[in-house]
Amino acid sequence: MKTTQRPGWTPSRLREHREAHGLTLEAAGERLRQAASRHGLAVPAANFQTLWGHEQGTIFPGPHYRRAYCLLYQATEPELGFRPPLPSESQKAEIVISELPAPTDPATDNAAAQVIEEAFTKVSVGGIELGDTPQALLRARVVDAWRRRHGGGSPKPILVLVGGYAGSGKTEFSRFLSDITGWAFLDKDSLTRFIVERLLISLGGDPHDRHTDLYLKEVRPLEYRCLMETAWDNLNVGTSTILSAPFIAELNDEAWFARLENRCAAKGIDVAAIWVRCDTDSMREYIEFRAAARDAWKLSNWDQYATGLKVETSPPTAHVTVDNRLGAAISLADQTREALKRILS
Template sequence: MSRPRSSVSRSDPLHQQVARNIRNQIEAGVLRDGQRLASTRELADEWGVSTFVINDAMNLLIKDGLVESKSRVGRMVRAPEQAQERPRPATPHVVLIGGYAGSGKSELGRIVARETGWPLLDKDTLTRPVVEAALEVVGLSPHDRESELYVSTIRPREYESLINAVTENLQCGTGSVVTAPFVREFADPAWIHRTEATCKDLGATVTFVWLYCDAETMHTYVRHRGAARDAAKLADWSGYLDGIDLDLRPPVPHVVVDNSASSEPLQEQARRLIEEVRKTENAK
């Protein structure tokens, strides 16, 4: 989980990108053990690729033991460990996972939450319906994430609500796994130190995680999820890339997870992340 040496886009085969995304969904519990996968043609249409790409992706997943092909049934998810209970720590932890759109924050957060039993707090899940309603009330598109009103007025309140949820859980003795872009927050030492102080005052440890993803893989993820809020990014992807810093990292000790298509499985990196979190606890 060391920092990638370069932010240059890597040209990973499409079948690896598709396989990684499906693998992440299985490990995050989005696709459940025993669930039947869509047909090859349906998956090809969903991903906008050929059936050959889908078959190659499925072969990788079958080789990894995550998918099983059954006669007359089709392909099934194989993840029996999803039902296993996870031990809960006595000391609360807060894991803040940041990254750009399409980097895989939600998947990593779900994997960590499933592995540990810690609550998952996702900014979009908690705030999106209210944000969209607020934008419509003031006459803007509910999918707007670029206007001055959103950036200066609404966005700060989203993060305020998110941290308030973290604090309330800590007051109950419960940590959390928190997923949001955190692009501005992770670049702001004052915000980081305030957050660290809040967690410390409530007897918790905090770990900052930056989820790296190369530009090409990130584009694949964003295009696949088809979220309306991503329309502006996809309409001018090169312009969007010019406006972000793929080398962004928190200016404090942190963990980098690489979710590029050619990197090691996200679940393996998540498990090492959990080990890092627990080492931090033992050291304090």
């Protein structure tokens, strides 16, 4: 039997976890589909042949399969043998759901806040510095938003920009922030893609172009303006808003960001920038998995595209850098959501 080669992959770990849970392949497939359904993940079939291939090392599980496995077995990717741990990543999942207080316990909200604080700290490169640092203040705002949804907290709205390269996981991390804070979530592609494609066609271009001067100079500025104007509509009525977009040029332009901060300050709005850092191999896997037409040029010219990415640094205006190399931050976000569901159910 041919085994797929993947650095650090130990397929037998999946079988060990399945057997430790007392599951047959068929039962594990059913549980896997249930976990995927709860979290909106695409896990086609999840039949015993596919799971057998995962355990035998002939099929490497795709991103959604890996996330569903982590949720099913309440374990991290390194624990399940999908990859080696990152240098700063714990081998052992530290969110122990059974130890959290029951919903009737008056400490429930504090326990949930602690889970959120720990998750935010773990996904931030270099951790969170104490005091009035941008990282600590943003984390406090996230926790404050959780408390507001349960009575109390600051009514001051906040604008959060979540940027990163294509396939870095910025949209998933934005959804995670929105889930736990209740802040409005706006994704650039969802908001503007159909208009952008029609505009490119009307200008004689390719509807899926995202790299030529036609898109960069004629279309992209309007795309981002639509995104920002929609954000202002929310913020002007006191609704905190999370924006998910690459923001590569914007967050690298300190003058642009200073103007944004000044406008927000004049309106009594806080502003924070989050950069989602990821490795090129993981980004390519995510891009291939989502199979979006707008990514065709990137995949066809991957080496050329990847050489222009600065994956080891963050834009100068970023308040927090989230470490999503090998999908570590998104995996932790999934487990945090699951923990909060258990607390509140």
